[in-house]
Amino acid sequence: MIHLNDIHYRYPKREDCALEAVSFEVRPGEIFCLLGPNGAGKTTLIRVLSGLILPRQGDVAVCGFDLRRAESKARRSLGLVLGDERTFYFRLSGAQNLEFFGGLYGLGRARLKHRVAEVLDLVGLTGDSDLQFMRFSSGMRKRLNLARALLHDPPVLLLDEPTSSVDPESAGSIRRIVGDLKERGRTILLTTHDLAEAERLSDRVGFLKRGRLTRVGTVAEYKALIRKKRLTIRFDSSAKITDLQRRCLTGDIRRATEIDGLSFVDHELEINYNGKFNVNAALYAVSRTGLPIASTRTEEASLEDVFLALARED
Amino acid sequence: MYKIFLFLKRMIVTMFSYKTALALGVVGGFVGLLQFSFMGQFLEDGNTFPALQQYGGNLLAYLIIGSAFTSFVGVSLNSFQGTIRSEQQMGTLEYLLLSNTRLELVLIYAGLVSFLQAVVNVTLLLLIVIFVFGIPMDVNLAAAALVIVLTITSLSGIGLMSAGVIIVTKVGDPITWAFTTLTGLLSGVLFPVEYLPPWLQTVSWMLPTTHALHALRLTLIQSASTAEISQQLGLLLIMSLVTLPAGFLAVRLGFDRARKAGTLAHY
Numbered sequence: 001m002i003h004l005n006d007i008h009y010r011y012p013k014r015e016d017c018a019l020e021a022v023s024f025e026v027r028p029g030e031i032f033c034l035l036g037p038n039g040a041g042k043t044t045l046i047r048v049l050s051g052l053i054l055p056r057q058g059d060v061a062v063c064g065f066d067l068r069r070a071e072s073k074a075r076r077s078l079g080l081v082l083g084d085e086r087t088f089y090f091r092l093s094g095a096q097n098l099e100f101f102g103g104l105y106g107l108g109r110a111r112l113k114h115r116v117a118e119v120l121d122l123v124g125l126t127g128d129s130d131l132q133f134m135r136f137s138s139g140m141r142k143r144l145n146l147a148r149a150l151l152h153d154p155p156v157l158l159l160d161e162p163t164s165s166v167d168p169e170s171a172g173s174i175r176r177i178v179g180d181l182k183e184r185g186r187t188i189l190l191t192t193h194d195l196a197e198a199e200r201l202s203d204r205v206g207f208l209k210r211g212r213l214t215r216v217g218t219v220a221e222y223k224a225l226i227r228k229k230r231l232t233i234r235f236d237s238s239a240k241i242t243d244l245q246r247r248c249l250t251g252d253i254r255r256a257t258e259i260d261g262l263s264f265v266d267h268e269l270e271i272n273y274n275g276k277f278n279v280n281a282a283l284y285a286v287s288r289t290g291l292p293i294a295s296t297r298t299e300e301a302s303l304e305d306v307f308l309a310l311a312r313e314d
Numbered sequence: 315m316y317k318i319f320l321f322l323k324r325m326i327v328t329m330f331s332y333k334t335a336l337a338l339g340v341v342g343g344f345v346g347l348l349q350f351s352f353m354g355q356f357l358e359d360g361n362t363f364p365a366l367q368q369y370g371g372n373l374l375a376y377l378i379i380g381s382a383f384t385s386f387v388g389v390s391l392n393s394f395q396g397t398i399r400s401e402q403q404m405g406t407l408e409y410l411l412l413s414n415t416r417l418e419l420v421l422i423y424a425g426l427v428s429f430l431q432a433v434v435n436v437t438l439l440l441l442i443v444i445f446v447f448g449i450p451m452d453v454n455l456a457a458a459a460l461v462i463v464l465t466i467t468s469l470s471g472i473g474l475m476s477a478g479v480i481i482v483t484k485v486g487d488p489i490t491w492a493f494t495t496l497t498g499l500l501s502g503v504l505f506p507v508e509y510l511p512p513w514l515q516t517v518s519w520m521l522p523t524t525h526a527l528h529a530l531r532l533t534l535i536q537s538a539s540t541a542e543i544s545q546q547l548g549l550l551l552i553m554s555l556v557t558l559p560a561g562f563l564a565v566r567l568g569f570d571r572a573r574k575a576g577t578l579a580h581y
Contacts (some may be wrong), residue, residue, distance in 0.1 A: 009576070011575070011576050012575050012576075015564065018576075044576065047408075047576065051411075051412075051573075052408050052410075052411065052412070052573065052579075053573055053574075053576045053578075054570065054580055056574075065453045072414050075412055075413075075414060076414055078412070080408075080412055082408065083404050086404070086405045087404070087405040087406055087408075087409055088404075088405075089324060089328065089404060089406065089489060090404075091327060091331040091332075092324060092328070095329060096323070096324075098322050099320065100323075100324055101409060101413065102419070103316060103317055103320040104317060104410060104413035104414075104415040105413045105414060105415075106413070106414050106415070108316070109316055112422070117566075132331070170450070183565045219318055291396040300569070
């Protein structure tokens with residue numbers, strides 16, 4: 001549905017490339033998530049895909065339409081949500097804004113009225129549709145932005161940080177809508193800094209770093225990249241743990257086995273480790289303190305661990 | 315037509331949402347008109363203006379038409395770049411461009427709404443001048459409308475060029491600045507061009523706005539026919555045919571340059 005081939009882009013007066021040899025494709029009906037540190041080129045890539053930035057080299061095709069040769073057909077196949085929430089007319093109501101943009105998308109008067117009501121319902125803003133946009137909360141603005149992207153019923157959605165700067169409830173509601181849209185067969189390219197969101201929503205993830213797409217794969221494939229795990233030992237909250245005990249225990253564990261990192265905050269000891277870790281040696285060191293253990297938990301590496309590892313990688 | 319209606323609706327809803335500004339605008343307009351009226355009476359008191367005889371000799375009519383003409387010039391030159399600037403500031407420009415309505419059409423629709431606004435304002439002004447202040451005017455409506463349309467189209471080409479520049483430079487457009495300044499000074503807005511030094515008169519008659527304003531005054535005061543102002547109409551038509559394509563080309567070039575630079579939404 002989305003096909004990028006060898007995209008190069010450099011902002012004027014900048015030495016480094018914003019995008020360098022980026023190639024990948026997004027398959028029909030999948031949610032493809034772009035991850036990467038700030039300045040990695042995610043938003044630039046979204047703008048290239050929507051034709052708002054012209055790359056110096058490379059081809060972009062959406063639904064089989066080349067963005068250079070069949071620009072208007074390619075654009076008609078796209079719905080875009082950019083990160084900035086200030087993209088509506090403040091004095092117009094939510095419904096009037098949608099009517100205006102829908103009209104420019106070429107929807108006729110009769111269909112537009114029906115479609116505006118439909119998308120407002122989909123994003124849960126029917127009751128607030130007559131409110132002036134300036135009175136909308138951040139969460140409502142994000143949802144209205146999503147509604148606008150859906151007005152002309154495009155098969156492909158480009159969502160640039162759709163849940164940034166909104167409260168958890170609104171973010172959850174937007175995620176549910178995105179999940180529903182996938183169920184309805186939409187192809188979605190999403191950028192986010194919320195790794196849990198990426199893990200929950202995406203079929204595949206692309207990692208962008210300094211303008212280069214360094215890796216593409218499923219979340220499971222990413223996690224397999226690092227054999228990192230985490231052992232969390234929680235001591236009974238009634239136990240008094242002295243500073244000396246903390247220092248002794250952490251020192252003993254470091255001497256007993258190979259670990260990646262360790263933290264001991266309040267009653268929780270967290271040990272990050274890889275394949276060479278000796279669980280028994282660590283547990284033996286813990287048992288020698290005599291502190292009562294409330295629970296132990298072993299976790300696989302999270303997407304966040306992978307993100308941090310990939311971001312540090314040269 | 316529906317898209318034009320949407321632009322019009324957006325303008326009306328926005329305008330009426332600023333109620334104080336709207337009321338102040340109406341009052342301000344009327345006060346300005348009174349000012350012109352008193353100034354006209356004061357200057358005409360015992361004076362005659364030989365240079366105005368070709369326009370009926372009435373100073374107030376002369377000034378009011380000059381002022382109305384300036385508003386058309388302002389709209390033609392500024393509405394396109396103004397649209398781009400305000401859409402950039404609103405953060406809506408990129409979404410307008412993503413729609414399947416071309417940028418040129420977005421500018422034309424927004425421009426049409428501004429022109430309509432100017433036409434309504436000027437019509438009200440002239441009606442007040444004729445029926446409230448009793449200024450004698452013999453109007454050839456069709457010929458005057460033709461002059462206004464051709465003035466707007468010919469200057470819109472320059473306005474579009476200026477929009478093409480603004481997409482790239484964001485602020486500071488030398489084209490509009492030069493044209494607005496020259497029109498105010500040399501086109502006979504507030505005084506007849508005959509009062510300029512001879513060499514400036516030559517420059518003045520090289521400006522299309524001087525011809526357009528001359529023709530507009532003749533049609534509104536002397537009921538001049540299209541045949542009588544055919545020379546001015548021809549000139550404005552030629553200018554429209556030259557500047558409009560150049561204006562659209564400038565917008566396209568500016569747009570593509572901003573897309574290459576990634577600065578479309580910057581302001």
